[in-house]
Amino acid sequence: MPVAEIESKQIDASSSEYHRLPFLVDRFISQLEVQHLLGYHLRRISVPIEDVEMSQIEEELEEKEEKSIFFSSQRGIELLKKYYVIEDDDEFRNFFIVHKELINILLDAPKWIKKIFGESVRIHLRVHADPEEDYEELFIVIKTSLKPEEALNRLNVLDEEWFIKVIDRTGGYLNITEEAI
């Protein structure tokens, strides 16, 4: 029987990573598999072409698509935790679900910060929000033991070398600051 195998993206995962996939993978009784990564829906479909209509595939995908906000944002948050200390998980998740577009900038930032502030620097993510004032902003907080003047100089260098180039893509929702350890 002819079989169509479509793989939009292969997930290469170590064993322990694979076992987290239940959050990302929905396996169900048909021959369809849905993979959720980073809130995007990557699908591997193995379907006997003789037996299936397009509408069937669409219906099954719709039925099994991840509707949980917790799980659909989880993968992105896990990735960010490799580089950042997230100061308040709940607050950050609430921010992240509406500002997922910041993820590329957030994943890009650590290499620039480490280049300018040194490899040993710790980087935090802190949300400042006031729903009453309709205000919210994410701060990348660079924890440094440098003297205040030197830290400020390096922050300016970071602004010039990197942040100024991406600021148009932040929508005004991202800022960077430094704090003494």
Place this chain on the structure above:
Amino acid sequence: MSRKYSRPPIVEALCEFQFVPGQPWDMTIVGLFYEKIKEEFPEKQQQTRFEIGFRKKEGGVKQKVGSSPRMQFLSKDKTILVQTGPDLLVINHLRPYPTWHKFCPMILRNLKQYQKIACPKSFKRIGLRYINKIEIAEKSVELIDYFNYYPFLPEKLPQIHEAFNVRVEIPFVEGRDRLLLTLASTPSEKPDSIAFVLDLDYVMVSPEKVEIEKIEEWIEKAHTEIENGFEVCITEKCRDLFGEKK
């Protein structure tokens, strides 16, 4: 009577409705629906999902690539979302979860508004789901101390394991409904801690078997089964983590 906790582990509760349409779907439905709920859910954003489909045709396979948008409406503090798309309505409540007595009317209120505008014929699928994240401030634990539901390893295998996921589907009401019960390890938010997700999803899987007028009855049953499932899956030691209110 339900147990009450001062530190409940619920990270998200959601209720999902998929409908059998009563009229063809069009994008004005979303706009009209938003008009009705925008005071409570003023923020909005669009999510787009991409689909790839294949169909056999003479001499080969026809490929179709498409996208279908889904709108998300959020409360001001972004802890509550209403998601809608073609024949779909989802109400999500992130932490802090209020109580069932507040969440249930919220579900019904939004469903009623959706019904008025989209006029669905019936339910294709309904789901009520509670996702619990349980953090334990230890580097390793005996699962049996905290859970009554856990993976079983044959004696001849090493008994120490790392990441895991166990899931069962339990039929209810002669197979019309199902409780999808999942316990899995998950990354912890705290250092030197381990974390687990206990995910209880009660779903109606047989289309058109619950009448629209009977939704309140169904949803109460779903909640009861989820609550019961949660309580029987955890031990007293686990319960102590949540600070039971006596």
